[in-house]
Structures are given as C-alpha cells and as structure tokens.
Amino acid sequence: MDKLTKTTGIALLKKLREIRQFEERIIPLYPTDVMVTPVHLHIGQEAVPVGVCAHLTAADTIFFGHRTHGPALAKGMDMNKLMAELYGRTTGCSRSYGGSMHVVDPANGMLGSSAIVGGSIALGVGSALAAKLSGQDRIAVSYFGDGAMDSGVFWESINFAALKQVPVLFVCENNLLSNTMTQAEHLFAKPTAVVQNFMPAFSADGTDVQSVYSVVGEAIAHIRTKRQPAFVECRTKRWMKHQGVDRDDLTYNKVDPKQDDPIWKLEQGLLENSMITEAEIKQITKDIELRIDAAIEFAQNSPFPNAEDLVREV
C-alpha cells in the first residue's frame, strides 16, 4: 500500500466492487432472457479500467470496444443507464438502439463504443487531435484488448499519434486472449517492445489496481505535461468466457482465485494497512448491492421503444 492513500484506496475499491457486483448480478439474470444482447463480462479484469479511469476527468474522452461494462462504469456511467440499455429500454444509455456493445455518455467523455475490434483505437487518436487543434487541455484514451493489437488500425494509429504528438493514452487491457486464441497464437511480438519505438511504453500488473493506478499515473503525467502519446500494457486474467455468463473452461487460462483477483488483493492491502475494516467492506458491498437492486428495478420499469420509432436519428 505504499502508493495509495486511504481515500484513493477506498475509492478504487468501490469502483472495483461496483463493476464486479454489477456483472455478478447479470450472471443469474442473463439466462432468463431479460437482456437480449450479447454481454462480454469484465470480471477479473476490473483493475484495468478502474486504475486507468481514476486519473481521468469527465472531459477526458475514452474509446473502447465490445467489452464495455468495466470502462463505462469506471469512467462514470450511471448504473441505471447501463442496466436499462442491457434490458433494451428507452432509458438505456443509447435508448436501447445500441445494446451492450454500443454505450455512450457524452457528459462523462464516452462518445460511443464499437463492436468491430480495433477501429476505436483510431477514434481516441482523433479525439486527442481535436484537443490539440482546439487547444483544450484534456486528453483522450484509446482502450483495447490484446486482440485489437493484431489489427492494422492499431499500427496506423500509434504511428500517427507519434508523428503528430497528440495527447492520447493507449491502454492495452491484455488478458492474453482473443476469444479462444492465446496471445502466442495471435500476436507474435511483445506489445511494449514494438510500441516503445513510437512512444514511452509502460507495463502494469492488470490484476493489481495499485500497479495500474501508479503506472498509468506516470504515463498520464507524461501525456498531460508533454502533450505526447504514451502506451500502457496491463496484463490481466479473463475469468469468464469471451462472451456470455459462463466461467471460462480453457485449460490454458487457469485462474488463481486470489492472485488473479484485484478485489482480493486490494482488500488485503487495505486491511493489512488498517485503512479499512471488514465491516466497512461489508457496508460498501451492501451499498452497491442496493444500488444494483435499484438499477434493475429502474430498468424493469422503463418502457420498451416503440416499433414506429425504428427509423430515428439515422
């Protein structure tokens, strides 16, 4: 706990737990078909979005892909809006036109997400270019998985960001999996070894929110002061199947229930350093649970869209 204050530690824990508990509630609900949209769960990987977004203001923009829940909640999306989107209701963040993979919340710097792997990396660069051209001091984040690094748009994006020196943070949430392919099967080179030829490239332990928080802090300080791009790779573990609500059963993706659990790690650290008590953790857990109850109720009671509104904002 040498890097975290008590306030920060507890704030991070609340976000980690918000994402975890939100998704754990999805697990039993999903098979009942109340959510007719694919879900890509973040369970186990929460340290990455939480550690990154802790350094961002609402004005900083972030662009991510299909695995939306983690970064969306970490960046400040209201749980109600996200839950209602999954429920296909007009109170959802995209009025239910987008579904689980297309979340949006302009007030919190989320200007849309994409289900086509790779492309949104370029959007972050463009958003950073906009900041540069218009003299804003915000930054932009391109947030993606290791699979997205296979794509040509990744290469083109880091090159352009480096050439034009725009204030963008590239975050690779590296769960070492692209669907069922291991990283060795889909990407030959080490991410940082390549990217360091374009910009400062950092590595963090993506199962440990302290590590992500401190490494990303360093990277973002570089971006904010130098107005130059930076890259952070966060190695983490996917606990669930690529899609849906089942635990993964891949023999090559064994999960250690403690060492791979950012929540266990942070709670241990906070407890050992007497920054939190078991009772406080219980209370945090319970408060979040109540908020999720409310979000589910909100979603359930929200209206479905009208079929007549099909062609709208085309």
Next chain:
Amino acid sequence: MDKLTKTTGIALLKKLREIRQFEERIIPLYPTDVMVTPVHLHIGQEAVPVGVCAHLTAADTIFFGHRTHGPALAKGMDMNKLMAELYGRTTGCSRSYGGSMHVVDPANGMLGSSAIVGGSIALGVGSALAAKLSGQDRIAVSYFGDGAMDSGVFWESINFAALKQVPVLFVCENNLLSNTMTQAEHLFAKPTAVVQNFMPAFSADGTDVQSVYSVVGEAIAHIRTKRQPAFVECRTKRWMKHQGVDRDDLTYNKVDPKQDDPIWKLEQGLLENSMITEAEIKQITKDIELRIDAAIEFAQNSPFPNAEDLVREV
C-alpha cells in the same frame, strides 16, 4: 569486391545497366505521349531489385507495387513485353490492360503487381503460405517501399508471417520518401527496430549492389533453410520525381552522383579489381542499348487492342 566473384559482378552490372538504360530511354520518349500510362522510375535504386533477384529462381515468386520496372526486369521479364505494355500494345505483358503499374509474368514468378500501396505485401505472405501448404521449396518475396510500411496491412502481414513461419522475404526498398513526404514525416519508428520483434531483420546499403547482394543472400539462406520469414531494409536514393520522367528537385533529397549511384560504385569496384575493362563496360552498355532499340521497335510495331475486346477476362 571481397564478396563478389567476377561472374556475379558482371551479371549484376548487366542487370543494373539494363534497368538504368531502359528507363533512361523512356525519359525522352515519354513527353511524346507514346506511352499513355504513369511511370514510376527506378533510376538510382537499381541495386535493390538487382541484389534481391540475383538470389531468386524463376519459381520463387515476387509481389511488388507501382514502381515496377526495376523488380520486373531484375526478376527476368523480357524487355519487349514491358516496353510493349508501356506502349499500350497487345504484346505487352498484360496485353495493355494493366499498364505500367500492373505487370505480370507467371513464368518468371511475377503473378501481378498493384497500384494500391501496401496490399501486395500480403500477397507475398500468401504465396509463401502456398509453398508451405503444398510442400514446395520455393520462397516468396514481398517487395515494397518505405511508404507501404505506414499501412496496416504491413503490420498484419509481418505478424501473420511470423505466427505461421512461412518462407517469405520482406524487402523494404527504402528511398526515405513516400511521394513528397520524407520518412520522418510518414513513419515514426525505425523499420528494423520494429520488425526484429517478429523475425530476423537485416539492413543493407541500397545504393550498393554488393551490400544488397550479400545481406539478402544471408536473409534468403535463413529463409530457405529454416523455412521462416526474414526482413531486409535497403536504404537507397530516389533520383527522379515520384512519378514521371523529371529529376527530383526536392531540397531534402540531394543526390550524390557517385556515392548514390550503384552503377558507378560497382563499375569502380570491378575496374579496381581488374574484373572488367572499360571496353567491356562499353560493350555491355552497347549490347543493352541494342536490345532496347529492338524492344522499342517491337512495341511500336505491335498492334493496339481492339475496342471490341474491352470486356475480356473480367
């Protein structure tokens, strides 16, 4: 001349001169509008295609882009066929349907070239995959400029070649220019620094055919024995404008008439080592000139296509 035998040295010189003289003859002809097709001249860069193709058999395949004359002649295309293609005649290598940027000669391992920068890099990888799948011991070459390295398809191609370990040679003919952009303006990283994370990456002096010949020899030995990919960057100088028949006038692309001339360099070396005489050089020059005369005559006397044959082999 420590690396070349007399036979090889003279063979290389003949190819260098063939390309140079072929293109020098285009220069005065082009403004007369006998060739209605864009030309991208190789003058000054001849050492690269010649040094590479000296190691290739007819069965080895090569895929290149818009700057075709150098690799086409170096790989063995008949001058008549290339000249007739420029003249828009049916005896051209593509029956005049392709033009300067789309040359083809299956018997010499040239299965087509492309005017869209980047894409043909992937074709070389596919051709190497075909060799691997069908158990052929030939190799394939992806031949491209530094500008092509900007493109996403380059990144995707080197990754796939490394993952699947296919026998492909990537050659970057690096004239440090992409049209009027310098390399610093279009590609942030050093080519070999990036590519060495995927495969052995070599550098050669692309203004010196000895250097290209020996470095590519090493790379190809690796590919042929290990059946693995390799990369060679050859730094060279473009003497002419990107397109057309004018000398370049870019202040940042100053050409040294000796140090940047592969022909001068090789001839000096051969002369100093008494491997050739001035008279022999003259004779070589003259023989080539006669062959070019014949090629022009062949082209001029060849038929134009019939307008009725427009829709053919679609």
Next chain:
Amino acid sequence: MPWSRIEQSHSAADSGRIISYKDAIREAIDQAMIHDPRVFVIGLDADDKFGAFGTLLDMTHPERIIGTPISENAMTGVALGAAVSGMRPLYVHLRVDFMLLTMDQIVNYVAKWRYMTQGQVKVPIVIRAVIGRGWGCGAQHSQTLSSFFTHIPGLKVVMPSTPYDAKGLLLAAIKDDYPVISIEHRWLYKNTGGVPQELYTVPLGKGRILKSGNSLTVVATSAAVIDTLNGCEKHNLDVEVIDPRTLKPLDEGMILESVAKTGRLLVVDYDYPSCGFAAEVCAMVAEKGFASLKAPVQRYTFPESSMPASGILERAYYPNPDKIAARIKEMLAEQPVLSRA
C-alpha cells in the same frame, strides 16, 4: 484437374438423405478438401472448437484449416496470394460486417486481378460470410452487403437458400477459377433438406423456381426465399417464387420469363434498399421486361436505417412471412395499369 469430372446436377436430389444446411456446407468443404489438396480454409476462429458455427468441425484435413489473427484485410491478401500461387483458398468470415475491413483487397485486388493480368493468372478464391440478425447485436453485426459485391465486375456472388444449393453452390464456387463470394444467412443453418452424398455442383448463374404461380413473381434471396415460401403457403397465394441463387451473374432470363407470365414483380431482399440487389432486379425488369409489366415493380427490404439492438425494434426491422404475404396481397389488390396516356 480433379474437378473436371464433377458433374453438374441441376435438380434437387431424390437421394432421400435429409441433412441440415450447416451439415451440407460442412460436407461440401470436407469433400472438396479430400478431393483436391489445393483446397484450404482460412479465417479468424476457423480452427477453434466451434468450427465456424459447426461448418468446419471434424474435418478430414484439419492441417489445412488455418486460423488467423484479427487481421481481415491482410488475410484476404494472403488468400489471394495463395490463390494466384496455385492453391484454392476458402476464406470464412463469421460475420459479413468484418468484410468491410477487406474491401480494398476484395475490390481493388481479388476482383481485378484476373482482368489486369488478362487471364494469365487465375483467381480461384471463395469467400464465405455469415449474415443475419440475432440477439440484439446491433448495427455493426447485422448487415448483408451482398450488393457491394454484386456491384463489382469480376466477382461472382451466391446466396444459397436450401441445403441442396448450399452444398452444390459452394462446390461450384470452389471449382470455379473466378472469385466467388458466398453469403449464408445464419437462420438457414438448421433448416434441413435432401442433399446427395456425392460431390456435385449447382451451376453458377442459374436460378430456380421454387414455386410456380400466375399472379405475381417474387424474386427473393437467401432467408427471404424461405420466408416468402412460408408466407405464400400460410396465406395460400398464387405467386411464382424465384430464387436466383446467384446474384451475379444473374439469371435474367428466368426472371423475365416469369414476369412475362405474371406481369408483376416483387423483390424481397434482406438488405438496405438504396442501390441494393432489389434495385438491380427492378431496374433490369423495367429495362428488359417493361412490356410485360402490368403494375409497378416493388421492393421489400430493410428500412432505410441501420439495425437497432432492442428486440422489439429488431423484429420491426426484419421482414417475415406474414409481412411478405401482406405486401403481396396489397400488390394483388391493386388495379393493373393497362394503358397509358
């Protein structure tokens, strides 16, 4: 050439063997790979345990199934490079939407290579793509895009609607020395039908009349064929249903002959309307079959909109048998235009 002995059989089999559309595709690929060692499969997740929705499971030659990174654009170039080097690649995309990343390779390269080399280089490449909505996937995972490929000279495009055609068209595509795009609607995968065991081809460019009728011609593609047939059966409609099977080259003669009989045309195509395949068929008939038309041609397509995610909207977006039947009834209720000013 191992393929020259494979006979074309044009009529649906009386073999009595009933298998699914998915299994018909699987069998075609397996047999093609056994039959010709130049045939190989490439695609993202092609080699995973799901086997491209089951169409690549338990292959006799798994060593010729090549998985790829998320690099669709270069992978298309890789397939082309292999094809011009003597192989016969079969590229598979689990969603057609990913093919948008490959349009440069498909349009600038694959489609033009044979023309630019004037036939000195053959391009025996087949690209399969799965289409169709499902489970609130939203706008980026639900497109059809068949008109893109149909627009481009140098590409052939097939959209099999039955298990018999799925096998026969895929084998014809693999056998062909030109690039062929094959688009498969996921809703058809579980449908069953008679499929001969042996290797056979359904000729590219030949349509099929799935139902004869006199009052109106419906030209439908892919899943729309099945929906139209179901709609007609349920609502007892006397219409002729034509499945062109190949969008390009199009069997114009079959369509024109039918319209000459019925005088009316409806095209049902699950795709965006503007510049779509439905527009092409309507334009072709208004050009070449104008004198037979007794009433305005009509198109039934997606609305002019992307696909929404929410279930209610998704269902409103998609045509179905009842909606198609309703549209046909409307058309039949209209007075023919018999003479002009």
Next chain:
Amino acid sequence: MPWSRIEQSHSAADSGRIISYKDAIREAIDQAMIHDPRVFVIGLDADDKFGAFGTLLDMTHPERIIGTPISENAMTGVALGAAVSGMRPLYVHLRVDFMLLTMDQIVNYVAKWRYMTQGQVKVPIVIRAVIGRGWGCGAQHSQTLSSFFTHIPGLKVVMPSTPYDAKGLLLAAIKDDYPVISIEHRWLYKNTGGVPQELYTVPLGKGRILKSGNSLTVVATSAAVIDTLNGCEKHNLDVEVIDPRTLKPLDEGMILESVAKTGRLLVVDYDYPSCGFAAEVCAMVAEKGFASLKAPVQRYTFPESSMPASGILERAYYPNPDKIAARIKEMLAEQPVLSRA
C-alpha cells in the same frame, strides 16, 4: 453555431464572377476554415505543394491542414474521433479507390455512430474523393464507388457537376451534422461558371433541372451531366436533363415529376452498372412513377468490366457526349408501349 446565419441560395448566382470548379472548392474550404475554427482538413498529401489538385493551395489556415501517412483506414477513424469530439473534419482522398481501405470506418463507424448513440453524438464529417479516369492508370485508379456510399443508411452523398454546386454543396456538407461523402470528377476541375464570393449553401437533397425538355428525362450525375448537356446541344435534342446533385437523400419528386411529363427515363452514371445508382433511379421510377412510363427505362453506365489501361480501351470504356446522344436518339426512335395485354 456560426453556421446558422449562412443562407441557402438555391439558384445559380447572377454575381457574374466566373471561376473554376477547382477554385470554387478551394474557396469553399478556405472560407469554411476562416468561418469556423472547428473545420480542419486531413488527408494524404493534403499539405504538400500540389495541395490536392490545387483545391488546398494558399489556405488562410495552413495550420489546420493535416497531412497523413498511407494509413487511410485509421485516418478515417481519426477524423471520426475528432468529429465526435467537436471538430468538423474534411477528409480528402486524391482517388476514391483508396477509400476502399476505409470502408470499415465509413460503414461500420461513421455511418452508424449517430444512430447507435441516438443522436447524442453528432458526426459532422465530410469526406471528399476525386474520381475519373486519366492517362492509362488502369483498374485500381479509376473507379466511382458512389453506389457503395449511397447504399448505406446514415451517409449523405453529393456529386457536384458545376462550380456553383461544388462550392454550395461542399459548404452545406461542412455545415451539416451528418456525415457527407462528396465525390468530384477530375474532368470537371477546369470547368468554369458563376460562383458568388460569399458563403452560401446548396441544400442537400435538392436536384436541379439543367435543361428543360419534353421527350425524355435524363438523370445524370457528375461529369455525365456535362457530357449529357453537351451531347444534347450538339445533337439538338429535346430532353430534360436533371442533375440530382445529391444521390442521397435523393430528390425523387423532381425526377418523378419530369418523368410524368416525358414518359421516358435514361440514367447516365459513370459507374459499374450492377446495383449502381442508375439501378436505384430506374427502380424508384418503376415503383413510384410506373404509370407515367411510356417505354422501358434505360441505364447508360460503364460496361460490366474493370477499367483497362490502354488508351483505346479506356476511351471505349467511357461514355461521352456523342455516345450519350446516340443512346437518346435510339430511345426516342422506339415506339412507346401504350397498352398491355
């Protein structure tokens, strides 16, 4: 919003100031960048000394002209990312063929972003692309592709044919909060015409009748408009020539009204035929204007082939004023279909 005060002026200017199509574009861009600091230009070679065929030379704000590497796909995403972050990017491609590399970003992203976010995020992005054959460039440097963009919901498509429209449509596109694709034929660049000095917009979605006539309606796009007008003048033809200017949204009313008067339709579109814009217009008229048609609709397009390189073939491939006039005469010589069996 600096743009709300810019007035729409629909009729060609009587300003008397004659400038070229190229200069009209240049002026529009320069004025837009002066007028609105959010407007910037991005593209390969946009910042070089040729200035995108002269359309970007001597700009007042060169600091907002961003050159790019050969990375068309990501650059489109960069433009989109900037657009959703409050800028108004104008992306320029020196050849439309390079846009094939960007189809994923254009179709999956740019076109759908507003719909997927239900208007919470605006997408004020303009993509210009130059088309047209020249000098034996061959199959990969000569395409049109307008039907690709017209096919996709969420995109607007303009093809200005006159200097006046070039300026006004480009300004309308930059002002618009939806993505607009603008396709410019290189042969038009030197054409001159009256262009007002001030900022003005030509409304998106409104066509223009360039010549009135009674015997036949020609709908033509881009350079085909000029060729058609020249052909009609030279051969003294009494036809009505409509330039839709915007391919999407299409001014269907103007076309239908004209066909109601003439009874005949020819669409001249320099693009591949199948599923092209010509097919769309023919289908639309056969659907909605069927009762007015006295004869088969016709399309005049490229042949079903890629573009060859050799000059003779290139010329054979391209329509021109005489060929268009000949086609019109043929159509006029045909007997009308007045009644049906």
